[in-house]
Amino acid sequence: MRESPGQRGCSIPARWTRAVAAALLLAALAGCAAPQPWVKPYEREHFADPIMAANRDPVATSYLEHVFESREGARGATGTVGGGCGCN
Amino acid sequence: MQLSGEARPARTNSRLRLSPFARTLLTLCVFTAPVISGVLPEDRADLMWHSYSGGGITVDGPSVLIRKKVGDNLSFTLNYYEDMISSASIDVKLSASPYHEKRTQWSGGVDYLHGKSTYSAGVITSKEPDYKANTAYFSVSQDMFGDLTTLTLGYRRGWDQIFRDIKSPDGQIVNDPTFHERADHRGYSLSLSQILTRNTIASFNYELLTDQGYLANPYRKIRYLSPGQGNGYTLADQIYPNTRTSNSASVTLKHYLAWRAALTGEYRFFRDTWGIVGHTLEADYTQPWHSWTFDASLRYYRQNAADFYSDLFPRADYQNFMARDRELAAFQDYTIGMGAAYQFHVPGLPWVSKSSLNVHYEHLIVNYSDFRNALLAPDYGAGNEPLYRLNANIWTAFVSVWF
Numbered sequence: 001m002r003e004s005p006g007q008r009g010c011s012i013p014a015r016w017t018r019a020v021a022a023a024l025l026l027a028a029l030a031g032c033a034a035p036q037p038w039v040k041p042y043e044r045e046h047f048a049d050p051i052m053a054a055n056r057d058p059v060a061t062s063y064l065e066h067v068f069e070s071r072e073g074a075r076g077a078t079g080t081v082g083g084g085c086g087c088n
Numbered sequence: 089m090q091l092s093g094e095a096r097p098a099r100t101n102s103r104l105r106l107s108p109f110a111r112t113l114l115t116l117c118v119f120t121a122p123v124i125s126g127v128l129p130e131d132r133a134d135l136m137w138h139s140y141s142g143g144g145i146t147v148d149g150p151s152v153l154i155r156k157k158v159g160d161n162l163s164f165t166l167n168y169y170e171d172m173i174s175s176a177s178i179d180v181k182l183s184a185s186p187y188h189e190k191r192t193q194w195s196g197g198v199d200y201l202h203g204k205s206t207y208s209a210g211v212i213t214s215k216e217p218d219y220k221a222n223t224a225y226f227s228v229s230q231d232m233f234g235d236l237t238t239l240t241l242g243y244r245r246g247w248d249q250i251f252r253d254i255k256s257p258d259g260q261i262v263n264d265p266t267f268h269e270r271a272d273h274r275g276y277s278l279s280l281s282q283i284l285t286r287n288t289i290a291s292f293n294y295e296l297l298t299d300q301g302y303l304a305n306p307y308r309k310i311r312y313l314s315p316g317q318g319n320g321y322t323l324a325d326q327i328y329p330n331t332r333t334s335n336s337a338s339v340t341l342k343h344y345l346a347w348r349a350a351l352t353g354e355y356r357f358f359r360d361t362w363g364i365v366g367h368t369l370e371a372d373y374t375q376p377w378h379s380w381t382f383d384a385s386l387r388y389y390r391q392n393a394a395d396f397y398s399d400l401f402p403r404a405d406y407q408n409f410m411a412r413d414r415e416l417a418a419f420q421d422y423t424i425g426m427g428a429a430y431q432f433h434v435p436g437l438p439w440v441s442k443s444s445l446n447v448h449y450e451h452l453i454v455n456y457s458d459f460r461n462a463l464l465a466p467d468y469g470a471g472n473e474p475l476y477r478l479n480a481n482i483w484t485a486f487v488s489v490w491f
Contacts, residue, residue, distance in 0.1 A: 060486060073416055077277070
């Protein structure tokens with residue numbers, strides 16, 4: 001398939017972003033015909049159990065993430081927000 | 089190879105620049121996605137003591153977290169955190185003096201449930217004698233598709249001021265009046281949580297972070313070869329690029345086991361414009377037993393070195409950017425953790441619905457691949473010292489109260 005002039009030179013991440021955005025838009029516009037939940041509300045009792053919580057002990061989780069972020073080059077994508085510091 | 093501070097960030101920015109079409113689609117997605125429901129955090133209070141000890145550094149202090157709902161739509165969070173630091177690390181011994189200092193951090197946040205979506209915002213302020221940092225954040229979260237999917241979009245902005253402490257003629261530790269730098273930070277995040285089956289939930293997190301300003305540690309030094317002089321090397325100031333952009337993405341799977349236990353697996357990929365690529369793997373297991381809950385965890389992390397890192401540069405002014413911070417070296421680390429929580433009821437306090445006592449312990453081992461123990465240069469010669477290895481013990485003990 002030939003690329004249109006507008007697509008020529010488009011980097012792979014930009015194409016992925018467009019594809020994901022288009023998929024999200026279609027999903028959003030299909031709100032009235034959203035897919036039926038395949039796990040019914042009455043089947044979700046296990047997710048109410050504290051052991052399944054994403055962040056059961058927030059104060060300890062934040063601390064441990066701070067310990068790792070101060071000593072490693074990697075950062076982010078942990079699902080929590082940390083502040084800056086001169087900690088290394 | 090001489091490094092350019094501009095080329096790499098510029099290349100990354102061109103990848104992230106979205107066309108008007110893609111921007112419009114993303115905007116429409118945010119404002120037209122169906123909203124189903126949101127949940128505010130539980131009312132709780134936590135009082136924690138934390139302790140880190142390893143590599144000549146001890147850091148300990150308290151942390152207090154309070155979360156309280158007001159009405160049906162608002163929830164407030166307040167956290168006070170303190171680090172009391174005593175450091176005689178290998179870096180300090182090489183190029184500075186052992187020190188004691190205190191860092192305090194306050195953070196406050198609010199969650200607002202409007203209709204069927206949740207808006208969160210907050211600020212974090214951190215203060216230590218030679219570093220001040222302020223951060224503000226905002227996020228929007230909403231459930232979709234019959235509450236099976238939760239999408240969260242977040243933004244954060246940080247403003248840091250960096251000082252350098254020196255010893256005055258009368259022996260007092262004061263800020264160097266000739267040194268005052270700034271650094272700005274921006275972060276964009278996207279999180280997607282998805283219930284897969286009645287026992288399994290998956291989540292995906294992506295975060296783009298950019299920094300601009302003074303990003304180095306003003307106390308640490310590089311070293312370069314100086315045959316025949318002193319220990320065979322000379323120390324000099326680090327020179328960092330003024331910009332950094334990083335992308336990180338993680339996937340987490342959490343599964344409920346038939347005998348009431350939880351198994352969690354997580355992988356995170358990290359890449360930045362300084363040339364660091366990092367991989368994090370973690371597995372956690374949680375097992376309740378009567379009033380107890382036990383946790384066990386294993387974490388593995390590895391990264392390669394930044395492009396401008398070297399343990400020992402061949403000569404002075406070898407390249408335009410030069411660093412010897414351990415955090416930019418190539419290394420692997422392993423963390424094994426365990427924890428126990430005991431749940432109990434406090435008699436005579438009817439407003440307390442439940443309480444727990446918790447103790448967690450983590451042991452961290454860091455094996456550096458290209459960071460040597462320069463303190464041993466007199467015995468081994470510069471560049472031939474043993475590789476540095478760090479062992480650290482990390483404790484947290486806290487009491488939690490739900491009300």
